[in-house]
Amino acid sequence: MTNSLKAAIGELSAAERHIGIVDDPQKYRxxxxAHSLPRNRKGGxxxxxxxxxxxxxxxxxNNxxxxxxxxxxxxVIDARKTAVFEAVKLYTARQAKTLGVDLAQGKKRGNRL
Structure with a gap:
């Protein structure tokens, strides 16, 4: 389980670094x-x-x-899952704001974020 925890800490550190990038339109452009291919995008x-x-x-x-x-x-696990789910929603809202994407349009088309 130690390796799993180390991986989780590394991944969450990457997410933390991106918080500073996603709010800067020039950097985030x-x-x-770099993520222009359809398989590297979700919800636009x-x-x-x-x-x-x-x-x-x-x-x-979940596993x-x-x-x-x-x-x-x-x-505790369920609370952490809820927190991560909310973090994804907040992060995608920041992405959308920075890139000028209307998330409501994606939902109307049936796309899930």
Whole structure:
């Protein structure tokens, strides 16, 4: 489990670095251009390191063997999953604001973020 925790810390550090980049339109334009292929985008926004890291962390939390956890531990995991899900929503809103993408348009077309 140590390696998993080290990976999670590294990934969340990458997400933290991107917070400073996503709010700067000039810097983030380069990230947007680097993620131009459809497989590197979701909802019209780049799947940059921050979104990948948050998705990976959410999956890691989801994959915990909850059968061996007590109820209090399960509640903590569920709270962490909720927090990561909210972090993704907030981060994609920042991306959209910086890139001038209307997230409501994507939802009308049925795209999921």
């Amino acid at each position: 380069a990230v947007d251009q 926004l780049p799947l940059d390191e921050a979104r990948q890291a948050l998705a990976s962390h959410y999956t890691r939390l 915990l063997d909850k059968a061996r956890l007590v109820d209090d531990e399960k509640k």
